[in-house]
Amino acid sequence: MSQLSLQEKRKDSALLQLGGGVKEFVRDNMGILIGFLVLCIIISIVNSSFLTANNLLNVLRQTSTNLYLALAMTMIIILGGIDLSVGSIMAVVGVVTSSLIALFGAPVLVAVAAGLAVGVLFGALNGYVVATTVIPPFIVTLATMNIARGAAYVLTDGKPIRVMSDSFNFIGSGYIGGVLPTPVLYLVILLIICYLIMNKTKLGRYMYAVGGNAEAAKFSGINIKRIKLFAYTFSGLMAAVAGIVLASRMFSGQPTAGNGAELDAIAAVVLGGTSMTGGYGRIGGTVIGALIIGVLSNGLNLMGVSSFWQYIVKGIVIMVAVYADVIKRKRG
Amino acid sequence: MSDKLLEMSGVSKRFPGVYALKGANFELKSGEVHALLGENGAGKSTLMKILGGIYSIDEGKIFIEGQESQIHGVKDAQKYGISLIHQEISLVPYLSIAENIYLGREPLTKTGFIDKKTMVGQAQKFLDEFDLGLSANMLIHQLNVAQQQMVEIIKAVSFRAKIIVMDEPTSSLTDKEVEFLFQTIRSLKAQGVGIIYISHRMNELFEITDRITIMRDGTYIGTVQTKETTQEELIGMMVGRELTNYYVREFLPPGDCVLQVRNLSRKGVLEKASFELMKGEILGFSGLVGAGRSELMKCIFGLDSFDQGEVLINGEKIKIKNPNDAIKHGIAYVTENRKEEGLFLIQSVQYNITIKILHEFIRFFRVRSKYENTETNQYIQELSIKTPSPDQEVKNLSGGNQQKVLISRWLATKPKVLILDEPTRGVDVGAKAEIYSIMNRLVKEGVSIIMVSSDLPEVINMSNRVAVMYKGRIQTILPKDRFSQETIMHFATGGN
Numbered sequence: 001m002s003q004l005s006l007q008e009k010r011k012d013s014a015l016l017q018l019g020g021g022v023k024e025f026v027r028d029n030m031g032i033l034i035g036f037l038v039l040c041i042i043i044s045i046v047n048s049s050f051l052t053a054n055n056l057l058n059v060l061r062q063t064s065t066n067l068y069l070a071l072a073m074t075m076i077i078i079l080g081g082i083d084l085s086v087g088s089i090m091a092v093v094g095v096v097t098s099s100l101i102a103l104f105g106a107p108v109l110v111a112v113a114a115g116l117a118v119g120v121l122f123g124a125l126n127g128y129v130v131a132t133t134v135i136p137p138f139i140v141t142l143a144t145m146n147i148a149r150g151a152a153y154v155l156t157d158g159k160p161i162r163v164m165s166d167s168f169n170f171i172g173s174g175y176i177g178g179v180l181p182t183p184v185l186y187l188v189i190l191l192i193i194c195y196l197i198m199n200k201t202k203l204g205r206y207m208y209a210v211g212g213n214a215e216a217a218k219f220s221g222i223n224i225k226r227i228k229l230f231a232y233t234f235s236g237l238m239a240a241v242a243g244i245v246l247a248s249r250m251f252s253g254q255p256t257a258g259n260g261a262e263l264d265a266i267a268a269v270v271l272g273g274t275s276m277t278g279g280y281g282r283i284g285g286t287v288i289g290a291l292i293i294g295v296l297s298n299g300l301n302l303m304g305v306s307s308f309w310q311y312i313v314k315g316i317v318i319m320v321a322v323y324a325d326v327i328k329r330k331r332g
Numbered sequence: 333m334s335d336k337l338l339e340m341s342g343v344s345k346r347f348p349g350v351y352a353l354k355g356a357n358f359e360l361k362s363g364e365v366h367a368l369l370g371e372n373g374a375g376k377s378t379l380m381k382i383l384g385g386i387y388s389i390d391e392g393k394i395f396i397e398g399q400e401s402q403i404h405g406v407k408d409a410q411k412y413g414i415s416l417i418h419q420e421i422s423l424v425p426y427l428s429i430a431e432n433i434y435l436g437r438e439p440l441t442k443t444g445f446i447d448k449k450t451m452v453g454q455a456q457k458f459l460d461e462f463d464l465g466l467s468a469n470m471l472i473h474q475l476n477v478a479q480q481q482m483v484e485i486i487k488a489v490s491f492r493a494k495i496i497v498m499d500e501p502t503s504s505l506t507d508k509e510v511e512f513l514f515q516t517i518r519s520l521k522a523q524g525v526g527i528i529y530i531s532h533r534m535n536e537l538f539e540i541t542d543r544i545t546i547m548r549d550g551t552y553i554g555t556v557q558t559k560e561t562t563q564e565e566l567i568g569m570m571v572g573r574e575l576t577n578y579y580v581r582e583f584l585p586p587g588d589c590v591l592q593v594r595n596l597s598r599k600g601v602l603e604k605a606s607f608e609l610m611k612g613e614i615l616g617f618s619g620l621v622g623a624g625r626s627e628l629m630k631c632i633f634g635l636d637s638f639d640q641g642e643v644l645i646n647g648e649k650i651k652i653k654n655p656n657d658a659i660k661h662g663i664a665y666v667t668e669n670r671k672e673e674g675l676f677l678i679q680s681v682q683y684n685i686t687i688k689i690l691h692e693f694i695r696f697f698r699v700r701s702k703y704e705n706t707e708t709n710q711y712i713q714e715l716s717i718k719t720p721s722p723d724q725e726v727k728n729l730s731g732g733n734q735q736k737v738l739i740s741r742w743l744a745t746k747p748k749v750l751i752l753d754e755p756t757r758g759v760d761v762g763a764k765a766e767i768y769s770i771m772n773r774l775v776k777e778g779v780s781i782i783m784v785s786s787d788l789p790e791v792i793n794m795s796n797r798v799a800v801m802y803k804g805r806i807q808t809i810l811p812k813d814r815f816s817q818e819t820i821m822h823f824a825t826g827g828n
Contacts, residue, residue, distance in 0.1 A: 200445040202438050209424045209435055216422035219386070220436035221406040280426040 025284045031328045032273060032288050035321060039292060043299035050302055057181060063294030064187040067287065068242040069265035070272075071194045072235035074286045075204075077269050079231050080211040080278030081130060081137035086239040086265060088148035089122045090258030093243035095152045098161040098253025101168055108167045116240045122148055123236015127229035145262070152255040161253040172248030183245050190238070191287070198283050207231065211278030267318050268293055273325055292321070336398065337362045337526040338383075338495055343392035345378055345550075352378040355392070357552045358545055360495065360526040365517060367529045367537045367558070370547035371570055371760035376530050379547070380497045383528075384416040385409035396495075410437075415488035416497045423472045423480055430455035430468040433487045458486045462516065477621065478509035485516060496520065497528045502536060503758060506620040506786070507821060514540050532760060534563050535789070546570055571762050578761075579793035580769035582776065583812075586796060587611030589647070590780045591663075591749050593632060596641030601627045603804045604641070609749060609782060612775045616795030617784040619824045624804040625784045626668060629751050633665040634658045645748075659688070662748035666738055668757060668784070674738045677727040681719050682708040684726050685740045711740035715770055732763020739770065750774065751782045756790060768794060788817045802826050 026033065044051040069086045076083050097115035100106040106114070122144060129140045163169075174182045198204035206227050209217040217224055242261070247253045271289030274281025296317060300310045338360040345353040353375045360366050368376045381387040383394070385403045394401050396412050403409050409416075423432045430452045431438075439447040439454075455468035464482055472480060481501060488496045498517075502510045517527060517540055529541055537544060538558060546553040546569040553569050567578070591609040596602055602624050609615050617625045630636045632643060634652040642649050645661050652658050658665070667673040675684055685708050686693070693703045708722045715736045719729055726737055735755065742750060752771070756764045771781055771794065785791050791798055792815045799809045800823035807823040 196445070200448075202440075202446060205427070205431060205435070205438065205446065208427055212424035212426050213422060216424055216432075216435070219384075219406060219416065219418070219422050221410065222436050279424065 070268040087258035087261035089239035090243035094247030095253035119240020127232030131225040375550035413494035415493035586613035619801035664742035664747035668753035
């Protein structure tokens with residue numbers, strides 16, 4: 001009897017794997033998926049221009065910057081950490097890249113590479129300090145947040161750096177084949193990479209292990225330091241991508257860019273059901289979390305709600321959604 | 333002696349200021365279950381952590397199968413076929429069984445991704461071998477403690493470990509699960525695996541081990557054949573003196589009913605639990621893990637709510653909505669998880685003892701430390717808590733002394749009913765005897781004690797009566813003349 005049900009259970013899980021994880025994805029994110037769909041339906045009823053291909057691509061494009069950050073943030077939070085510095089890294093990267101092009105006449109590719117390198121350096125600094133000292137990640141990244149923001153102001157003397165370059169502008173505002181916005185293309189690529197890392201590689205597996213039970217990870221011979229170093233460095237890189245895309249879209253590197261972006265990223269991760277204490281979370285959940293934030297602000301814009309009120313609505317939605325999720329998990 | 337699997341000789345380990353180990357010796361033959369016995373702080377865990385590559389060795393030599401071996405890290409130990417199963421479960425809660433078994437050495441596909449199919453398949457083979465009825469895809473947090481323990485053992489076996497160290501493997505298992513564990517140990521033994529078994533439970537040592545090595549204060553005391561020794565001899569070697577009376581208990585006729593619980597029910601957890609507690613008695617609560625013993629106590633103490641039933645103190649019905657109500661009515665609850673639910677580990681002994689009675693020392697806004705110190709010192713003396721000073725952080729105390737600090741906190745509230753949940757779990761023999769004598773003194777002073785315990789000898793020797801629970805019900809309440817391990821187990825497994 002029990003043998004039989006066991007076999008069925010196994011067949012069931014085999015089916016799940018065959019289904020490419022779609023079923024699993026729906027099951028893991030049921031609550032938030034429903035919330036997301038309800039939100040979409042309400043907005044499309046109130047405003048008919050929401051459900052057009054153009055607007056939806058627009059939402060995706062607007063969400064992608066947040067998602068670059070949120071994908072890496074998911075890894076770090078699963079690992080049991082946090083990265084507050086990403087918004088400031090966006091600014092310093094944008095400023096460096098723009099200055100190289102506008103003030104030093106560097107080729108766009110070189111400037112972009114330099115910008116990415118700056119992001120990686122800041123991320124590696126975070127990772128190194130978090131991994132090798134006992135300073136909590138919150139404090140470490142709070143410090144680098146200030147350092148990076150300060151560097152952006154120092155480099156620009158507080159003024160935006162204008163860039164007049166079509167090829168630089170294309171990076172963030174171009175379209176592939178006339179339809180697909182470039183930021184969305186990057187998003188798809190990064191999403192695939194992150195999904196593979198978290199679900200198919202040792203690295204991702206070890207992030208869950210370190211966040212879920214650091215002692216067990218240590219006793220299994222896992223190099224915890226290396227994993228932390230990777231995650232924070234990766235987060236710096238993702239912040240750099242976001243910073244460059246943003247600078248490109250604004251035709252300028254601005255020292256104020258990305259202000260508060262780290263909090264939107266954390267909000268997306270938390271909405272997606274990742275545990276703030278580490279050990280549990282899914283990339284797929286974060287995607288929906290970010291989409292909820294994106295759709296919400298898009299919908300409120302379409303309805304003509306002032307951006308001041310949007311903050312209040314966003315705050316309420318985050319609190320209600322996370323509370324509902326906690327209740328659901330307790331019952332389930 | 334060619335079948336000598338492991339020999340550790342003259343092993344020393346210094347931590348800043350103290351010797352944790354001083355010339356310790358240990359040897360293990362293949363197919364042998366060899367117990368390592370000693371009080372907490374005797375150096376057993378340190379010795380095993382050196383073997384497992386978690387600590388480095390300061391002095392001494394390790395021979396594995398006759399070869400001198402250097403163990404510099406966890407990976408080295410794994411290479412030599414050494415596997416440690418820790419006291420606290422060291423599995424990752426949100427990974428699957430398969431992922432946990434292969435954590436740190438996942439099979440990879442040619443493209444460098446994890447070969448999930450092979451991994452799950454292999455893990456399933458092991459699970460089936462042990463006939464556990466579990467799927468390798470299940471997540472660890474869905475399993476109960478015993479199943480998690482089995483996963484740990486399978487993990488060790490999957491390394492083709494030649495030496496398996498089990499540190500208190502039964503501390504959270506029920507008797508039935510222990511029996512299953514022992515079967516597993518016997519079959520590992522038959523395959524020639526050497527097992528180092530650490531436990532404070534004497535009856536287990538006599539059941540499963542071949543030899544016993546005793547340690548004290550980081551040094552080697554001696555090795556005995558299990559068949560040729562007695563519990564008294566072992567305890568004598570451990571504490572360095574003869575403990576004449578282990579279970580200290582004088583039975584006096586109990587007084588009137590102090591606490592009465594009537595038909596207490598909580599959906600899915602408790603079903604019409606009723607019992608009476610008399611003044612000056614110890615009422616034991618026995619049952620398997622998950623029978624609802626701690627859940628019942630948590631309801632009485634106001635930590636959980638209940639759907640039906642009533643609680644009476646001295647014949648008067650009382651309302652308990654939260655722990656403060658319970659404390660006001662003279663109920664105290666010493667939790668089974670002292671580290672998680674009981675103590676403030678990074679605070680001082682004094683802080684921990686007086687936290688519930690601070691209002692007694694406060695005038696206006698100021699805590700009058702003179703009175704607080706007096707109170708603390710009184711408990712340190714009465715319960716002979718071994719601490720260098722009242723300001724010592726509790727995390728630095730041994731398990732037994734931590735337990736005494738926790739008991740002190742509740743005694744300070746002058747309770748009429750003291751609920752002790754697994755009062756001697758993870759406590760060494762010497763401290764156990766001391767806790768028993770504290771309990772004995774308290775009941776003589778007129779306190780009534782409810783003792784929830786999975787340690788049957790303890791329940792039998794200390795209780796006036798024993799309530800046995802099964803699936804949320806109180807199956808029976810046995811009087812003293814009907815106490816026996818067999819009778820209690822009969823009711824605990826659902827018998828009538």
